[in-house]
Amino acid sequence: MRTTLFLCSAKPQAAQSGLQRKRLTPDSDVAENTFNYVSKPRVVRFRFLYFLQRMYIPYSGRPKHCGWPQQYQSPCYMATLSASATLAKGSEKEDKAILEELEVPFSKTAVGTFFQDHPKLGNQYLEDVFLQGYLKRHLPPKMFEEVNQQLERFGARVVDEIDYLGRECELSLPQLQQYDAWGQRVDRIITCPAWKRMKEISAEEGLIAEAYERKYSSWSRVYQVSKMYLYAPSSGLFTCPLAMTDGAAKVIESLDISGPLAEAYSHLTSRDPKQFWTSGQWMTERKGGSDVAAGTETIAREQPDGTYRLYGFKWFTSATDSDMTLTLGRAMDTKGNTKQGTKGLSLFYLKIQSEEGKLNGIEVQRLKEKLGTRQVPTAELLLDGAKAFRISDEGHGVSAIANMLTITRIHNTIFAVAIMRRMINLAREYANQRFAFGKFIKDHPLHIQTMARMEVQTRGAFLLLMEVAKLLGLEETNMATKQDQHILRLMTPVAKLYTGKQAISTLSEGLECFGGQGYMEDTGLPAMLRDAQVLTIWEGTTNILSLDVLRAVAKSEGQVLVSFFAAVQSNLDSSVNIPELAYSVTLAQAALNRLGEFTQRAGLKGSGFLELAARDFAYSLARIYIGGLLLKHAAWTKASPADIYSAQRWCEQDLCPVDTVDRTGSYKAETAFMNTTLVYEGSPLLKGKLNMSDVS
Ligand SMILES: Cc1cc2nc3c(=O)[nH]c(=O)nc-3n(C[C@H](O)[C@H](O)[C@H](O)COP(=O)(O)OP(=O)(O)OC[C@H]3O[C@@H](n4cnc5c(N)ncnc54)[C@H](O)[C@@H]3O)c2cc1C
Numbered sequence: 001m002r003t004t005l006f007l008c009s010a011k012p013q014a015a016q017s018g019l020q021r022k023r024l025t026p027d028s029d030v031a032e033n034t035f036n037y038v039s040k041p042r043v044v045r046f047r048f049l050y051f052l053q054r055m056y057i058p059y060s061g062r063p064k065h066c067g068w069p070q071q072y073q074s075p076c077y078m079a080t081l082s083a084s085a086t087l088a089k090g091s092e093k094e095d096k097a098i099l100e101e102l103e104v105p106f107s108k109t110a111v112g113t114f115f116q117d118h119p120k121l122g123n124q125y126l127e128d129v130f131l132q133g134y135l136k137r138h139l140p141p142k143m144f145e146e147v148n149q150q151l152e153r154f155g156a157r158v159v160d161e162i163d164y165l166g167r168e169c170e171l172s173l174p175q176l177q178q179y180d181a182w183g184q185r186v187d188r189i190i191t192c193p194a195w196k197r198m199k200e201i202s203a204e205e206g207l208i209a210e211a212y213e214r215k216y217s218s219w220s221r222v223y224q225v226s227k228m229y230l231y232a233p234s235s236g237l238f239t240c241p242l243a244m245t246d247g248a249a250k251v252i253e254s255l256d257i258s259g260p261l262a263e264a265y266s267h268l269t270s271r272d273p274k275q276f277w278t279s280g281q282w283m284t285e286r287k288g289g290s291d292v293a294a295g296t297e298t299i300a301r302e303q304p305d306g307t308y309r310l311y312g313f314k315w316f317t318s319a320t321d322s323d324m325t326l327t328l329g330r331a332m333d334t335k336g337n338t339k340q341g342t343k344g345l346s347l348f349y350l351k352i353q354s355e356e357g358k359l360n361g362i363e364v365q366r367l368k369e370k371l372g373t374r375q376v377p378t379a380e381l382l383l384d385g386a387k388a389f390r391i392s393d394e395g396h397g398v399s400a401i402a403n404m405l406t407i408t409r410i411h412n413t414i415f416a417v418a419i420m421r422r423m424i425n426l427a428r429e430y431a432n433q434r435f436a437f438g439k440f441i442k443d444h445p446l447h448i449q450t451m452a453r454m455e456v457q458t459r460g461a462f463l464l465l466m467e468v469a470k471l472l473g474l475e476e477t478n479m480a481t482k483q484d485q486h487i488l489r490l491m492t493p494v495a496k497l498y499t500g501k502q503a504i505s506t507l508s509e510g511l512e513c514f515g516g517q518g519y520m521e522d523t524g525l526p527a528m529l530r531d532a533q534v535l536t537i538w539e540g541t542t543n544i545l546s547l548d549v550l551r552a553v554a555k556s557e558g559q560v561l562v563s564f565f566a567a568v569q570s571n572l573d574s575s576v577n578i579p580e581l582a583y584s585v586t587l588a589q590a591a592l593n594r595l596g597e598f599t600q601r602a603g604l605k606g607s608g609f610l611e612l613a614a615r616d617f618a619y620s621l622a623r624i625y626i627g628g629l630l631l632k633h634a635a636w637t638k639a640s641p642a643d644i645y646s647a648q649r650w651c652e653q654d655l656c657p658v659d660t661v662d663r664t665g666s667y668k669a670e671t672a673f674m675n676t677t678l679v680y681e682g683s684p685l686l687k688g689k690l691n692m693s694d695v696s
Pocket of ligand 1: 540
């Protein structure tokens with residue numbers, strides 16, 4: 001039959017790709033899902049005729065208009081003629097009967113009958129046994145009972161109500177209306193109803209208030225973080241303003257809560273949706289986000305009434321629809337001079353709008369066009385006389401805002417861990433539905449090994465997050481020991497930088513778990529990866545935070561490290577007697593010892609050495625500390641086999657990369673030179689100019 005021959009011999013790929021366009025054939029298991037043309041010639045004839053009818057026959061008689069490239073027009077025309085002839089000759093009744101009998105795909109509908117089920121979101125609290133286990137292990141039993149109920153209820157609300165709103169936020173992006181119909185400059189940031197509803201829900205659920213009411217004493221932070229963790233992946237990124245709101249509340253609490261700050265604090269921590277405020281945090285200017293000391297050009301002119309007017313340009317301001325913000329500026333003296341460097345920076349509080357709803361000396365230049373987090377309006381702002389209150393001592397702005405950074409970095413960590421968890425939960429649902437090579441993909445050991453590795457990363461990241469939350473709670477209720485305070489200081493930047501990287505790699509792997517669908521925007525999956533990319537950038541890039549870790553060590557004269565070693569050792573000691581964990585404890589102990597040796601060696605080296613080692617050092621702190629946490633959790637009397645297994649798998653990796661790399665000599669001064677040589681080889685920027693003195 002000519003049509004069959006045409007399909008099988010002349011253009012088989014074309015036929016196959018036609019199927020794929022109709023989403024019938026999963027790429028990985030083509031054999032299972034592709035219709036067999038050769039063994040069912042009659043059926044093929046029908047499919048092909050149908051194809052021709054749809055694609056070509058409307059143009060028959062006018063082949064040059066068929067829209068195909070010139071080289072295909074002739075065979076196409078021939079095939080149509082042949083097919084038309086066959087159709088005329090064949091028995092229609094007979095053919096119809098065959099179609100019905102075989103239930104031929106595409107015979108009744110143009111899009112086929114097979115549709116892949118999409119992964120469904122269940123109550124994310126009930127599905128998270130690791131979170132439940134953590135809370136059960138740590139909270140007093142009565143408190144656990146209450147918290148357990150609350151989180152179950154909230155988990156249901158996330159699925160039933162919040163997740164849908166979050167998706168709405170993603171689809172209805174914020175817009176900037178700069179002028180009204182009459183040409184007046186208004187700079188209105190328009191957000192969707194779902195985004196506004198998120199604000200109300202945040203107040204109703206006390207997502208900020210929980211941390212400041214301290215109903216559960218030192219465990220209040222753990223409870224708040226658990227709630228945020230459930231909320232984050234469905235929140236449409238409303239967690240961004242909440243992070244800064246929490247940070248602002250923390251700064252105000254640590255200062256004197258009086259005057260205008262008292263009003264702000266009560267709004268930030270309110271449970272009343274009508275009263276609740278969110279806050280921004282404006283630090284980054286055009287010249288620098290990492291280097292705020294050199295980058296901040298904003299000046300503050302004191303007014304006779306003691307308030308200030310701010311003049312400057314803020315280059316990144318997220319959640320610009322917030323009610324208030326904290327920002328840095330340089331107070332100008334009576335002669336018009338300002339102090340440069342960190343010592344010239346003070347912290348200011350301002351409301352975004354006046355009582356009449358007008359912007360407070362602020363012009364919104366434009367909204368940023370971002371890779372991800374598009375739900376959040378991030379703007380460039382001109383401050384042209386914005387009325388503000390100085391809330392730190394003059395020149396103490398950076399130390400005053402440090403509390404905000406601690407909180408926002410913890411929120412960054414919450415989002416990182418939460419989005420990893422969400423991706424895994426969706427991917428495991430999908431693996432239970434998707435069929436390839438004769439079985440569900442969950443039954444392919446290699447696929448499940450990939451997911452198990454993601455799970456190990458996520459559990460490790462989760463325990464580090466909870467540890468930091470626990471220590472913060474202790475500090476806020478004056479129950480933290482010196483060791484707790486040291487570890488909180490050291491591990492907050494470590495948690496932020498390490499989990500940010502974990503999130504990006506886990507989400508990337510997670511998308512792959514969905515095959516081609518993982519790449520499709522309308523599944524909502526790619527946005528998770530796009531959003532995660534910000535985690536390693538804002539609130540301090542990986543390098544800047546690694547340097548902050550060194551600063552913490554130097555400032556405490558090594559005491560933060562003494563506390564680190566003591567805490568990890570105690571975790572290892574509590575796990576050593578569990579036979580299944582013994583080998584993993586040995587591995588972790590060896591890594592801890594290697595880290596100890598490295599710090600001894602590093603103490604004798606110069607700052608150049610430490611700078612090159614900073615990132616690997618921070619990673620080593622993360623991996624070793626997490627190893628201790630996983631082992632301790634696995635040694636719990638109610639630990640599951642999966643808890644033990646994840647601790648074992650975690651400890652198999654190189655837990656102390658800083659020692660490994662140092663032993664190769666890669667932090668020596670000459671490697672800095674060679675790194676530059678490597679990076680700029682062939683670049684006209686440095687050609688012929690490079691020598692050791694350029695980099696030393
Ligand atoms: C979506 C988004 C939202 C944001 N929202 C806000 C906001 O609300 N408020 C706000 O204040 N800021 C915000 N930012 C800005 C963000 O905090 C900064 O972009 C970030 O801190 C980095 O600063 P930078 O852009 O000036 O980069 P740079 O400082 O120019 O850094 C460029 C690169 O150089 C590296 N680098 C710099 N110095 C060193 C060093 N000493 N050693 C080694 N490496 C170094 C960095 O690691 C980085 O890789 C936002 C950014 C994004 C992307």
